[in-house]
Amino acid sequence: MEDLILRYVSRIVVPFVQLYGLYVVFHGHLSPGGGFSGGAIIGASMILYALAFNLAAGTKKISHDLSLILESSGGLIYAGVGLLAIFLGANFLGNMVAGFPLGTPGNLFSGGAIMLITLGVGIKVAATMITLFYSLIEEEQATDEHH
Amino acid sequence: MMRKILIVLLLLLIGLALIVTVLEMPTFGEAGNPTNNEVPERYLERSIEETGALNVIASIIIDYRAFDTLGEATVLFVAIAAAFATLKAN
Numbered sequence: 001m002e003d004l005i006l007r008y009v010s011r012i013v014v015p016f017v018q019l020y021g022l023y024v025v026f027h028g029h030l031s032p033g034g035g036f037s038g039g040a041i042i043g044a045s046m047i048l049y050a051l052a053f054n055l056a057a058g059t060k061k062i063s064h065d066l067s068l069i070l071e072s073s074g075g076l077i078y079a080g081v082g083l084l085a086i087f088l089g090a091n092f093l094g095n096m097v098a099g100f101p102l103g104t105p106g107n108l109f110s111g112g113a114i115m116l117i118t119l120g121v122g123i124k125v126a127a128t129m130i131t132l133f134y135s136l137i138e139e140e141q142a143t144d145e146h147h
Numbered sequence: 148m149m150r151k152i153l154i155v156l157l158l159l160l161i162g163l164a165l166i167v168t169v170l171e172m173p174t175f176g177e178a179g180n181p182t183n184n185e186v187p188e189r190y191l192e193r194s195i196e197e198t199g200a201l202n203v204i205a206s207i208i209i210d211y212r213a214f215d216t217l218g219e220a221t222v223l224f225v226a227i228a229a230a231f232a233t234l235k236a237n
Contacts, residue, residue, distance in 0.1 A: 029200035034208070036219075071227060075220055082217065093213035095198055102199030111200040114209045121209075121220055128223040132230055139234045 003052070010052035017045035025122035029111040035121025042122065043129025055137050064138075067130045074124025081116050093117075 018041075024031075025038030050058025062070075082093040090098035093113070100112030109115070173180045190207055198206040208216050 029198075029202050029205045029209070031202060032204075034202075034205050071224070075224060078217055078220055082213070093210075093217070095210045095213075105195050105199050105201055111198055111206070111210075114198060114200050114205060117209050117213065117216075118205070121216070124220055124223060128227055131227055135230050135234050 006052045010048050014045050014049050017048070018042055021045060021122075021126070025118060026108065026115070028118035028122075029114045030106065030108070035118040036125055038118075039122040039125025040129065042126040043133075046126070046130050047133050050133065050137070055134070055141070059134065062130060064131070064134050067127045067134065070123055071127035071131055074120045074122070074127060077120030077123065078117055081113050081120065085113065 021038050021041035023038075024033035024041060025035060028034035028038065046058065046062060049061065085094040085098035085100075086092055088094075088098040088100075095111075095113045096102060098113070102112050103110030105111075177183075190203060190211065194203050194206040194211075195201065198210045200206040200210070
């Protein structure tokens with residue numbers, strides 16, 4: 001795939017898409033969006049990059065192993081915040097009752113555990129999309145070499 | 148031929164069951180609906196003071212119903228595991 005237009009346009013667009021994805025993830029408790037949609041935007045930007053260039057260029061940015069580790073650590077952040085609430089003396093995944101600082105509603109740093117959990121979900125969703133894409137493409141290339 | 152007729156009959160039966168189920172549903176937006184109880188009232192009135200999040204949906208899915216969302220995140224994990232099990236099996 002040697003598409004000059006696609007490469008130049010994606011080179012311009014990908015940073016803005018990723019910035020927008022981070023914005024959606026970090027403002028999950030203030031505006032529409034959240035971990036799932038923001039993570040999907042970030043994952044889609046990496047898929048666009050790997051499609052416009054090639055798999056080798058994509059894996060140079062985020063390797064297959066790194067995306068697998070990120071995928072698991074996103075879930076660990078989620079469950080870890082939930083367990084932290086138990087250690088702080090509340091139920092699993094408690095927020096205000098566990099004593100997470102709620103801040104002023106409307107500020108970026110507010111909502112206590114919500115922001116941490118949204119970040120974990122965002123990492124997980126983005127890494128899941130990238131890992132699934134890499135796995136499918138690698139399998140495709142492996143079967144192409146066989147025939 | 149017999150098989151195709153059976154498939155069409157089965158699909159019609161499933162479709163009929165779905166239509167009957169939908170007809171049994173309460174009218175959308177009616178005040179007396181069973182979902183219109185004290186739970187959404189509590190979410191709408193007290194979510195800001197209880198979670199500190201302006202986005203009520205985020206405060207529901209990440210705070211009040213966070214355990215449900217953890218299960219949703221597990222679905223993604225299962226998707227990866229299933230993809231690996233089928234693609235890298237040999």
